[in-house]
Amino acid sequence: MRMSCLRATTLALVLAGSVALAAHAAATPPTEFPPGAFPSTYQPLPAQVTLIEHATIYTGTGERIDDGAVLLRDGKIAAIGKQVDAPAGATVIDAKGKYVTPGLIDVHSHLGVYPSPAVESTGNGNEMTNPNTSQVMAEHSVWPQDPGFNTARAGGVTTLEILPGSGNLIGGRGVVLKNVPATTVQAMKFPDAPYGLKMACGENPMRVYGSRHQFPSTIMGDVAGYRQAFADAQAYDREWKAWEAKGKAGPPPKRDLGKETLAEVLDGKIRVQMHCYRADEMAQLLDVAHEFGFTISAFHHAVEAYKIPHLLAKTNTCAAVWADWWGFKMEAWDGIRANLAMTDAGGACAMIHSDDENGIQRLNQEVAKAWAAGLRAGLHISKEHAVMWMTLNPAKALGLADRIGSLEPGKDADVVLWSADPFSVYARTEKVFLDGAVVYDRADPARQSKSDFMLGSFIGPHAAKPDKATDATATATGEGTR
Amino acid sequence: MKYLVMLLALLCVACSPADHSDGQTGAVASTATADTHSGTWAITGGTVYTLGAAGKIEHGTVLIKDGRIAAVGTDVAIPADAGRIDATGKVVTPGIFDPESQFGVVEVGAVRETRDGSAGDSRFSAAFDVAEAINPRSVLIPVNRIAGVTRAMVSPTNGGKRIIAGRGAIIDLGSTEGFIHRDPAAMFATLGESGARQVGGSRAAALLALREALQDARDYADNASAYAKNQRRSYALSMLDLQALGPVLDGKQPLVIEVNRASDIEAALRLAQDFKLKLIVSGGAEAWMVADELAKAKVPVMLNPLEDLPAHFETLGSTLENAARLQKAGVLIAFATGDTHNARNVTQAAGNAVANGLPWLDALKALMLNPARIYGMDQDLGTLEQGKLADVVVWSADPLELSSAADQVFIAGRKIPMVSRQTMLRDRYLQEMQGKQALPAGYIVPAAQ
Numbered sequence: 001m002r003m004s005c006l007r008a009t010t011l012a013l014v015l016a017g018s019v020a021l022a023a024h025a026a027a028t029p030p031t032e033f034p035p036g037a038f039p040s041t042y043q044p045l046p047a048q049v050t051l052i053e054h055a056t057i058y059t060g061t062g063e064r065i066d067d068g069a070v071l072l073r074d075g076k077i078a079a080i081g082k083q084v085d086a087p088a089g090a091t092v093i094d095a096k097g098k099y100v101t102p103g104l105i106d107v108h109s110h111l112g113v114y115p116s117p118a119v120e121s122t123g124n125g126n127e128m129t130n131p132n133t134s135q136v137m138a139e140h141s142v143w144p145q146d147p148g149f150n151t152a153r154a155g156g157v158t159t160l161e162i163l164p165g166s167g168n169l170i171g172g173r174g175v176v177l178k179n180v181p182a183t184t185v186q187a188m189k190f191p192d193a194p195y196g197l198k199m200a201c202g203e204n205p206m207r208v209y210g211s212r213h214q215f216p217s218t219i220m221g222d223v224a225g226y227r228q229a230f231a232d233a234q235a236y237d238r239e240w241k242a243w244e245a246k247g248k249a250g251p252p253p254k255r256d257l258g259k260e261t262l263a264e265v266l267d268g269k270i271r272v273q274m275h276c277y278r279a280d281e282m283a284q285l286l287d288v289a290h291e292f293g294f295t296i297s298a299f300h301h302a303v304e305a306y307k308i309p310h311l312l313a314k315t316n317t318c319a320a321v322w323a324d325w326w327g328f329k330m331e332a333w334d335g336i337r338a339n340l341a342m343t344d345a346g347g348a349c350a351m352i353h354s355d356d357e358n359g360i361q362r363l364n365q366e367v368a369k370a371w372a373a374g375l376r377a378g379l380h381i382s383k384e385h386a387v388m389w390m391t392l393n394p395a396k397a398l399g400l401a402d403r404i405g406s407l408e409p410g411k412d413a414d415v416v417l418w419s420a421d422p423f424s425v426y427a428r429t430e431k432v433f434l435d436g437a438v439v440y441d442r443a444d445p446a447r448q449s450k451s452d453f454m455l456g457s458f459i460g461p462h463a464a465k466p467d468k469a470t471d472a473t474a475t476a477t478g479e480g481t482r
Numbered sequence: 483m484k485y486l487v488m489l490l491a492l493l494c495v496a497c498s499p500a501d502h503s504d505g506q507t508g509a510v511a512s513t514a515t516a517d518t519h520s521g522t523w524a525i526t527g528g529t530v531y532t533l534g535a536a537g538k539i540e541h542g543t544v545l546i547k548d549g550r551i552a553a554v555g556t557d558v559a560i561p562a563d564a565g566r567i568d569a570t571g572k573v574v575t576p577g578i579f580d581p582e583s584q585f586g587v588v589e590v591g592a593v594r595e596t597r598d599g600s601a602g603d604s605r606f607s608a609a610f611d612v613a614e615a616i617n618p619r620s621v622l623i624p625v626n627r628i629a630g631v632t633r634a635m636v637s638p639t640n641g642g643k644r645i646i647a648g649r650g651a652i653i654d655l656g657s658t659e660g661f662i663h664r665d666p667a668a669m670f671a672t673l674g675e676s677g678a679r680q681v682g683g684s685r686a687a688a689l690l691a692l693r694e695a696l697q698d699a700r701d702y703a704d705n706a707s708a709y710a711k712n713q714r715r716s717y718a719l720s721m722l723d724l725q726a727l728g729p730v731l732d733g734k735q736p737l738v739i740e741v742n743r744a745s746d747i748e749a750a751l752r753l754a755q756d757f758k759l760k761l762i763v764s765g766g767a768e769a770w771m772v773a774d775e776l777a778k779a780k781v782p783v784m785l786n787p788l789e790d791l792p793a794h795f796e797t798l799g800s801t802l803e804n805a806a807r808l809q810k811a812g813v814l815i816a817f818a819t820g821d822t823h824n825a826r827n828v829t830q831a832a833g834n835a836v837a838n839g840l841p842w843l844d845a846l847k848a849l850m851l852n853p854a855r856i857y858g859m860d861q862d863l864g865t866l867e868q869g870k871l872a873d874v875v876v877w878s879a880d881p882l883e884l885s886s887a888a889d890q891v892f893i894a895g896r897k898i899p900m901v902s903r904q905t906m907l908r909d910r911y912l913q914e915m916q917g918k919q920a921l922p923a924g925y926i927v928p929a930a931q
Contacts, residue, residue, distance in 0.1 A: 326823055330590055357791055368884035426833060
């Protein structure tokens, strides 16, 4: 009930419209501007050398290893293959009958900026006071006590990008987080991850501002708004470069935080990730990006990506989509379940995203639905390939594909151990590793983080605890029909 | 005076629940969908979950005739003129019954003109009957029925400043004629945070408003003629609203109350006891905390089994184990995700309930049988048993599994074309992608049958 009620509201429509921005290449230096601002204080949790063996491993590179093993050491994937020897003192997990994937990655989340509980004072995701708020940064709104971080972690999500909402043409910077429990957002910040810039197509900005009789109130107004913002950023960039060319003589130009962000987009340090539903609007935005010489990392939501995979492939732009959301507004009217599979089959980089505090807990199930819809459409995509939709492809969109998203030696040891094939509705995470440390263990309450917010809600004498396990939890299988 | 009599006559029709579940409407619609088998179908070879006394039948046959199930078993004589569906290796179940939906009263969520589920700022509350607004040609219906959703309660939603949303109707998703199965089928109201918001004050004020409405309705029922002669006190609700509450007070029509916090559920239980109401809890995020009281009062709960976050202060106790715990305590449960566009995803929700402790067969019943029991429709629906309406789904495999699909759906015996606007969009752009068509995609129009 809640979902549809929410979707009927402007707020939720704005929520369901965010885009993230991921900066380009790993070759570029950290993008903090000025250098060193808002540094990450993330530290991996204590970890043991761990060997998971006899598992079915979806590597995240499109391959599957049956009866395989993966070694986690010093926070990195140390080895992977059919046979890996356990170093002395290693914790060995016999995963016979179980499955292993890379940690799941969500490029589109509003955890912390639209947290639970959803009350007026916690909704901090949309600075809807100007259609261009490129100066704001989502990390300054993130509430680390959002209980949704914990449920997402229990669902296997190890990396997520928190984005501003989509009420504005340019909503501000997103932030990439390691999904560890923390008291400050700095302690969750993915070290040296490129920044993203959230932009939004279509109905949301024009509804927010049009309803106030302000600019923009039409889609052509939307497009003019992006163009003017980038034209202004070009001028700003020239101002600074001229000052630098003169040996930085005299006082520097005045900093403009918004134009500074857009100038970094133009420099390729911050890549745009853009909320955009319709095929025709995505095509328009690709032309805008071309005009100003930047790249759109991914269109988010992209319910019509299946109509234009060739355009996306040509511009190296990914599509981050839901499995089956549709119909909650006009621009979502043409959503179909085969979207992800068709976009992938058409040659574009495609992935799942959540944009939702419930959906993020089950990204594997969303991928499974999208994969099955592909099969029914006659697209024979392997499961091992489809696993990339929640691992390597989102890592690419975040500009982090050299560090996370697949189980390859040297990459961060973000790993999920599943009770069964994660394409099954009955599969559950058993253990989640982040940089080699167990950050979630279904069998060990000591490794199940609880938010400060959740403490003390159900103190006795008579209240039962909401996380009390039932006797029946062990038998989670279908009744012989599978 | 003449006007009043006419009005009362009209109301009479509106107030008495009308059942239109005879096979006649089905037969008409069958003809309309070019059914060449006179409404006789034999589904053979499948694993049949009857959800009735016969339990599971391997290699069973389900025989459908004139809109109803004529026989189920392993030794069923198949008439020569019967159309045949080979379900070997597949699973056969009753159809899914969505117990709380907006089918036919919403098309595009954000397009106001397509939303008719709420009385909104109009003067009406209890008298509002959503049935009058239902569009059986909604695009949402084929999208969901080809995924196994065959029947639905169309429920009014709260709007304006009223805690009583009005009356819902049960519809069949397989026809554009005679699609109203029962109307009015239930009364809907809200308490807790939502109720407090509607009345602009405390949740206690919301409860009081509901009590006042019920007391007024009772007083009106006892003194209708005095009221008509202006010899009775004034009431908080209009006469139409008071009349509509009559069957609720008589215990003939269930009252669905949206309520989540444990203490709010307890307040609703007290209200139901005071007025001897047939209460159904909707939402019930913390219902598991008062499961024993619900079981004792025989009050069913319609819940979303995926709800596990403290999205509101009244849902701090949300847990994925809500369904399992309620079931274990003996509470009758049904699944309502509240997302009508994707009502089809209720199978995924049910699968997750199973992953969190609910026995698989109970999950199937929560999808297919329990809504019929909750609304008192299980004479006609909910199981694959002789004489019941033939809402039947042939699944490729386990209905709850993500990779499974409904291969064929029957609704009241009508063989449903397994096509929706979404499959047509898919097929149009698949053909374009495959380059088989030289002209733009706009010229590719996949078959609608």
